Amino acid sequence: MKHEYPIVLKGLNHWFGTGDIRKQAIFHLDMSLPQGSFTVLMGPSGSGKTTVLTLVGALRAVEEGSVRLMGTELHAADEAVLRWARRQIGFIFQAHNLHESLTATQNVMMGAMVHSGVADAPARAAARHALDLVGLSHRLDYLPEKLSGGQKQRVAVARALVGNPSIILADEPTAALDKDSAAEVVDLLVRLGRERGTTTLMVTHDNRILERADQIMTLEDGRLVKTETSRSP
Ligand SMILES: Nc1ncnc2c1ncn2[C@@H]1O[C@H](COP(=O)(O)OP(=O)(O)OP(=O)(O)O)[C@@H](O)[C@H]1O
Numbered sequence: 001m002k003h004e005y006p007i008v009l010k011g012l013n014h015w016f017g018t019g020d021i022r023k024q025a026i027f028h029l030d031m032s033l034p035q036g037s038f039t040v041l042m043g044p045s046g047s048g049k050t051t052v053l054t055l056v057g058a059l060r061a062v063e064e065g066s067v068r069l070m071g072t073e074l075h076a077a078d079e080a081v082l083r084w085a086r087r088q089i090g091f092i093f094q095a096h097n098l099h100e101s102l103t104a105t106q107n108v109m110m111g112a113m114v115h116s117g118v119a120d121a122p123a124r125a126a127a128r129h130a131l132d133l134v135g136l137s138h139r140l141d142y143l144p145e146k147l148s149g150g151q152k153q154r155v156a157v158a159r160a161l162v163g164n165p166s167i168i169l170a171d172e173p174t175a176a177l178d179k180d181s182a183a184e185v186v187d188l189l190v191r192l193g194r195e196r197g198t199t200t201l202m203v204t205h206d207n208r209i210l211e212r213a214d215q216i217m218t219l220e221d222g223r224l225v226k227t228e229t230s231r232s233p
Pocket of ligand 1: 043044045046047048049051052
């Protein structure tokens with residue numbers, strides 16, 4: 001089923017700690033991300049970007065307000081719904097989370113097997129397909145140490161894509177990359193939005209990629225202070 005806005009946050013508040021040290025980290029956050037769009041979440045260190053990403057990713061319980069993924073509410077959702085939500089998502093983090101002793105294909109296969117519990121042969125086929133999609137079909141059997149920074153991060157993107165997610169959540173995926181490699185990874189995510197309708201939310205400090213974003217949202221002290229829409233998806 002298609003959803004015009006696969007990610008919708010309404011009146012989201014979040015706190016850390018209890019008692020005297022209880023501190024609000026997110027304040028009244030509203031956000032709607034259109035299907036196929038590429039949204040960048042910016043803001044100074046400590047402004048709440050990662051907290052938002054983990055709430056949207058069903059990695060943290062929603063305390064107050066609403067997070068809807070593909071129309072399904074995560075606030076007060078049971079574990080089965082949260083597991084379902086995580087299966088809709090491909091997660092991409094900084095470059096260095098590939099297993100060094102596994103080839104590109106094996107790294108991506110792990111994503112397929114964890115994601116959907118599929119067996120070896122279909123996981124291998126899915127991994128090859130995902131690596132082809134990110135332009136690495138000529139590097140299937142390479143170990144990470146033989147790949148460039150940009151190629152490693154494209155393996156991480158392939159691993160996130162292998163379960164065919166509707167949503168991609170990325171935390172600083174270009175931080176360790178040079179300009180061209182960063183552009184490569186971002187162009188890929190933008191293309192996936194256009195071609196497959198994948199909706200991406202990326203946390204970044206990286207000014208180099210802003211011109212490629214459909215929406216740029218800026219958080220300060222847990223509040224959304226600016227939303228810029230640069231082009232329609
Ligand atoms: N597990 C936690 N326990 C207590 N406070 C936390 C926890 N995680 C985050 N915080 C606090 O919540 C606020 C938002 O943190 P968050 O990590 O979301 O910011 P960020 O914008 O992602 O920062 P950075 O760019 O440095 O990663 C900060 O004040 C932080 O200290």
